Amino acid sequence: MSVRVYDLGHARAGDKGNTSNISVTAYNDEGWQVLQRELTADRVLAHFRHLGAGPVRRYELPQLRALNFVIENALGGGVTRSLAIDPHGKSLSALMLTMTLPSHNEG
């Protein structure tokens, strides 16, 4: 069984220099358990690597059921000099939500 991140949570992307940070917040406790377990920094890196991005750091805020991913080198050289049509990477929150995760029911 697999599940889309889109179905588990919502996301927002911000920018600083050539680094994008993208938060993912679960809609409920059940979704949070899957996100916390399966939405790893390695999986996020694999999903963003084609942009030349990495490394990826992950921070947990369990009381908000939120994860924060800091994705370096994701913005084509940085907001001010990137040739990209979306130099801020504002649309990258939606890329995060296209990821699919295993949602195995244990037991």
Add this chain to the structure above:
Amino acid sequence: MARDKIRIGCGAGFSDDRIPPGVEIVERGELDYLAMECLAERTIARETLDRAKDPAKGYTPVLLERMEAIMPPALQRGIKIVTNMGAANPMGAAKVLRQHAPDWGCPDYTCAVVQGDEVTDLMRAHPELPLMEDGAPLESLLPRMASANAYLGADIVAKGFATGADLVITGRVADPALFLGPMLHAFGWSYDDYDKLGNGTLAGHLLECSGQLTGGCFADPGKKDVEDLAGLGYPLADVWADGRVEVSKTPGSGGRLDVATCTEQLLYEMHDPTAYITPDCVLDASGVTFRQIAHDRVALAGAKGKPRTPTLKVVVGYFDGYMGSGEMGFAGINALARAKLGIEVVKERLRRRGLSYQEMRVDLIGMNSLHGNDADLAPEPYEVRLRIAARTTDKKAAEAVGAEVRSLHMQGPTGAGGGINFGARQILAVKSVLIPRAWVKPEIVMERAA
């Protein structure tokens, strides 16, 4: 005058932010203070260039339009205003306002100007400073430097209000400090009231992007709906002297303010949540909680402040050549192949003209322009739009990019429509350094009617 509670509203979250919601929060928000944040990282570099051409300029270009709408209703209600629209010339902004304000029905007000954020001379004196981005010495940027400004803290904003000013105009100030400044002034908080600084900084961080707290950047139809997004209202914070904070928005406005919007905005442009560094404190937001206490009203808790660092961040703006770009559309049968042929034709024409580029980027809008997907794997869309952008130190080479793209209308593949030549623009890039606090000496200068 010590107070128990103040209400601070956000009237703008970026330089060209929408003005009507700013007017609405002034008219209906029952505010004590209004803060308007209008300086992105590189904005001030452009304004420094404006000032070089005309010493009276260098403030945010939209200053007069925004203030004509905001100042009369704010001053009429006794609402105090702080804004960084002074950009590269805060005194120039104050003076031009004084010229126009009588025509707006504001003949009489006091204005404090924050000076001292500009540090270009310090940068020239310290070429050895390491860049935060890559550790290389600042020296290599100095010949191309356009601007250098230190992020000032809330203390100088508070000092501006301590003069009794109705209006405090700044250049570069940390965004949350525009909001923390009124709190320091109203409550007399000091720099060892760590958790109050933490809560106040958190409130500023949440409010500084205006509508992003109140339903902007959030709606996903059928999944995450936002009521009356078109009428979205700007946010406000009620702050108590003991450091309690509740956030809300303009009464009767559209939008949405709840735990979900607050959580998204908390983490917006935040890296390590345990160490969000501002000039006023290091905010530990890792334990922050939000509680919905009424419709469109959320109480914050759990922010921790840690002592401010001994350094200030300086953003250095520098010239980095030119960028040229253009777009052209194709639709119908074989649209993708025609777009790809168009790309090859433009590249070859630029090459035969002897033009070269440090970097060139090609996008197929509708297929891979935003997320960088592999266009060869995607199903062919009915219509697609090619985009070519390139960076070069040669302005003429940059101008050629969009011109060649637009020429595809007549000299490209069949059925090329909707071409745009975006021309060439000078690239102002930014990098950062840290400097000791003591190097920067901000001051308040009163602007008075001539």
